[in-house]
Amino acid sequence: MTTKVTTHTNSLLGDAWNTLKKNRAALVSVTTMATMIALVIFGPLLSPYAVDQTDWYQISSRPNLASGHIFGTDDLGRDLFVRVMYGGRVSLMVGIVATIVSVIIGVTYGSISGFIGGKTDALMMRVVDVLYAMPFLFFVILLMVFFGRSILLIFVAIGAVNWLDIARIVRGQTLNLKGKEFVDAARAGGASTLRIVFKHIVPNLLGLVVVYVALTVPQVILVESFLSFLGLGVQEPMTSWGALVNQGARQMETSPWMLLFPAMFLATTLFCFNFIGDGLRDALDPKDRTREEE
Amino acid sequence: MNSLKFVFSRLLGAVPTLLALICLAFFLVKAAPGGPFDMERSLPEEVEANLRAAYNLDDPLPKQLLKYIGDIMRGDFGPSFQYRDFNVTELIMSGFPVSLRLGGAAILIALFFGAIIGTIAALNQNTKTDYLVMFFGMTGISIPNFVMAPLLILLFSIFLRWLPSGGLGGGEINNMILPVTALAFPQVAYIARLTRGSMIEVLSSNFVRTARAQGLPTRTIVLKHVLKPTFLPIVSYLGPATAAIITGSVVVEQIFGLPGLGRYFVQGALNRDYTLVLGVVVFYGCLIIFFNLLVDIIYGFIDPRIKSNR
Numbered sequence: 001m002t003t004k005v006t007t008h009t010n011s012l013l014g015d016a017w018n019t020l021k022k023n024r025a026a027l028v029s030v031t032t033m034a035t036m037i038a039l040v041i042f043g044p045l046l047s048p049y050a051v052d053q054t055d056w057y058q059i060s061s062r063p064n065l066a067s068g069h070i071f072g073t074d075d076l077g078r079d080l081f082v083r084v085m086y087g088g089r090v091s092l093m094v095g096i097v098a099t100i101v102s103v104i105i106g107v108t109y110g111s112i113s114g115f116i117g118g119k120t121d122a123l124m125m126r127v128v129d130v131l132y133a134m135p136f137l138f139f140v141i142l143l144m145v146f147f148g149r150s151i152l153l154i155f156v157a158i159g160a161v162n163w164l165d166i167a168r169i170v171r172g173q174t175l176n177l178k179g180k181e182f183v184d185a186a187r188a189g190g191a192s193t194l195r196i197v198f199k200h201i202v203p204n205l206l207g208l209v210v211v212y213v214a215l216t217v218p219q220v221i222l223v224e225s226f227l228s229f230l231g232l233g234v235q236e237p238m239t240s241w242g243a244l245v246n247q248g249a250r251q252m253e254t255s256p257w258m259l260l261f262p263a264m265f266l267a268t269t270l271f272c273f274n275f276i277g278d279g280l281r282d283a284l285d286p287k288d289r290t291r292e293e294e
Numbered sequence: 295m296n297s298l299k300f301v302f303s304r305l306l307g308a309v310p311t312l313l314a315l316i317c318l319a320f321f322l323v324k325a326a327p328g329g330p331f332d333m334e335r336s337l338p339e340e341v342e343a344n345l346r347a348a349y350n351l352d353d354p355l356p357k358q359l360l361k362y363i364g365d366i367m368r369g370d371f372g373p374s375f376q377y378r379d380f381n382v383t384e385l386i387m388s389g390f391p392v393s394l395r396l397g398g399a400a401i402l403i404a405l406f407f408g409a410i411i412g413t414i415a416a417l418n419q420n421t422k423t424d425y426l427v428m429f430f431g432m433t434g435i436s437i438p439n440f441v442m443a444p445l446l447i448l449l450f451s452i453f454l455r456w457l458p459s460g461g462l463g464g465g466e467i468n469n470m471i472l473p474v475t476a477l478a479f480p481q482v483a484y485i486a487r488l489t490r491g492s493m494i495e496v497l498s499s500n501f502v503r504t505a506r507a508q509g510l511p512t513r514t515i516v517l518k519h520v521l522k523p524t525f526l527p528i529v530s531y532l533g534p535a536t537a538a539i540i541t542g543s544v545v546v547e548q549i550f551g552l553p554g555l556g557r558y559f560v561q562g563a564l565n566r567d568y569t570l571v572l573g574v575v576v577f578y579g580c581l582i583i584f585f586n587l588l589v590d591i592i593y594g595f596i597d598p599r600i601k602s603n604r
Contacts, residue, residue, distance in 0.1 A: 137544075
């Protein structure tokens with residue numbers, strides 16, 4: 001046997017990347033987001049102004065290249081470009097960290113529920129059903145008001161309300177997976193339930209989780225901006241895109257740039273993440289894959 | 295008889311959700327640090343003791359909870375701690391009509407335009423029209439209503455001076471156009487996407503192929519065979535849509551200065567008016583649960599598969 005067999009092994013990520021590459025909107029979004037992240041991290045270094053520095057001679061000045069205030073300044077004379085970049089750091093960080101929190105809760109809950117099955121599963125899913133009907137944003141607002149507006153609480157509160165979708169999807173997939181031979185093999189080998197769930201089931205859910213991460217990040221950023229917009233999110237001197245939109249909305253009659261720049265950055269980010277999420281879902285969602293096989 | 299049983303079982307199914315909602319909100323408010331009588335000048339001990347007794351705050355928590363649930367059943371949400379002259383029920387009743395008008399208009403508009411736009415896109419799949427609609431859909435989803443609202447004010451009130459930038463006025467239509475648009479926009483986009491996806495799936499199903507093979511004109515196929523199954527998922531989306539509209543109305547009312555329930559909620563939360571906040575959360579929660587229930591029941595009747603499955 002000397003004929004060389006060209007095997008066609010597709011790794012999960014390779015698969016995803018190939019499909020994503022064909023989706024032009026998603027590709028443009030990935031590029032834009034990469035640029036955005038780089039800008040948010042390194043952007044402030046390019047400006048001569050610090051985030052809390054007041055330029056007494058340039059209060060509420062319009063965007064102006066000569067003075068170095070390329071996005072203009074706010075009503076306290078602070079450079080808007082630097083503030084939008086700092087706000088972006090907070091918004092994106094909340095988006096990522098709170099998503100991780102919700103993914104951890106959702107995957108653990110969903111995979112355990114699906115794997116154990118039976119009455120436990122029915123009960124656990126009933127809890128999810130009940131929680132689904134709750135006006136969660138109101139609870140988050142209550143939490144923020146009553147227990148102080150710390151950034152840690154924002155992470156936990158937002159993460160804790162966004163895990164329901166993930167839990168449901170993961171549970172459905174787990175039900176599917178647990179009948180497979182490799183699970184029987186692991187059990188025959190004497191692995192404990194927890195070990196099977198986290199070592200054998202969860203890795204197989206990775207593709208799905210990636211899709212939901214991409215779809216959860218914009219939701220989370222949205223919730224954080226919503227809270228910050230109401231004045232319940234991050235507090236001064238920290239800022240986020242939602243807080244900047246709020247300040248901009250108050251000053252829009254005299255200095256519309258204060259509204260337009262953060263609004264543009266926030267909308268672009270949500271736009272990109274939604275496109276990436278859609279693209280990834282087309283690439284990785286097992287529902288679509290079986291449709292292709294049919 | 296079967297239908298009656300179905301409706302009854304669904305009604306019964308909503309009870310635990312309702313109880314969980316009330317308990318969660320109640321204990322959250324009770325767990326909040328600081329009391330309703332914390333003021334800059336502390337009250338004399340005897341006065342505070344009297345106040346606590348008057349509001350039954352010294353009872354054990356389960357007893358307070360039971361009393362609260364009993365009161366709610368009778369439509370009594372308790373006294374407001376900030377608006378001394380009104381109780382919470384009166385405040386909710388004064389704010390709700392405004393919110394209802396805003397939210398109701400938004401959801402009707404969202405359904406109407408969303409369905410039409412989505413249908414147009416699905417019937418022209420993979421054409422320029424379709425891509426345009428999908429791009430619009432993505433825009434709608436990506437621009438939250440608290441960004442949309444100030445942008446609308448900036449354009450139509452400040453630059454063009456066509457519409458008022460806020461306030462209820464005398465309740466004229468002009469005062470409602472911008473808030474309703476800001477509130478409805480993401481939902482129009484979402485429903486359009488949903489309709490498009492659902493219709494494309496229906497269009498590729500076997501019974502449509504059969505209808506085509508029989509030589510029926512496209513118009514007849516769409517009107518007679520495609521529309522009903524297309525709108526099934528849209529009906530089930532009405533529950534989450536209500537929740538989204540209610541949440542959105544909180545910021546939209548804030549931005550446009552409309553005296554609705556959402557504004558009371560934010561004011562109440564900032565003023566630590568516990569009973570008001572609790573009342574609004576429970577009221578909105580009940581509303582959402584009620585809509586989910588309604589959708590569930592309607593769905594059971596238009597799609598007989600569901601009823602018989604259970």
